Amino acid sequence: MALSKKEISILIEVVFSILFALIFMPFFYENQGDNLISINNLIGKITPIIIFAVLYFSMAYAVLELIFKAKTTVDERDDMINSKSYKLGYLLYELSLFVFIGMLLTNSILQNTGGIIFLIISLLLFVSIVKSIYQLYLYRTF
């Protein structure tokens, strides 16, 4: 199964989301009951996230550019695939807002700063992964 440059760049995003969930989500999970999650604690966690993201994407795209030297053409098929996948992402964002409110109202452990942060990041990660996988599916089937 040969993947194109565009498909690999989508896979890079999916892998990032999965790595983010595995490496950084345990911190937010552990602190979901924390009502006053300290700003120092948050900054201490956000800094490695930013460093990790910059390192990961610069390395991944550098390797990608080395493997695929030819420039990619963005055409109308890409626009169509992007609009379909972003539309799904947008619908999921809307739906996740209701899930967010519902979970906040029904789950007392989430009714604090830590819980809200955990919930928002979880939903964003979920939407991002689903959108990217759908985008990949469209690239393989269209």
Next chain:
Amino acid sequence: MVLKNNLKEFRHKNNLTQDDFGKSVGVSRQTIISIERYRYKPSLELAIKMAKELNVKIEKLFYFD
């Protein structure tokens, strides 16, 4: 009715690879593959560009089946 095309046939007649033909009409090789397999329906603008590039009438290149 499915929109089909004779793109592969005319492309071969003009001795063009998918990559070369894609570059000449401003799309990727994957898009040409997708059109030749009837998966993706090109816009009218792209269809006209393709017909012009292959020196063929658009109704000969694209047809309903």
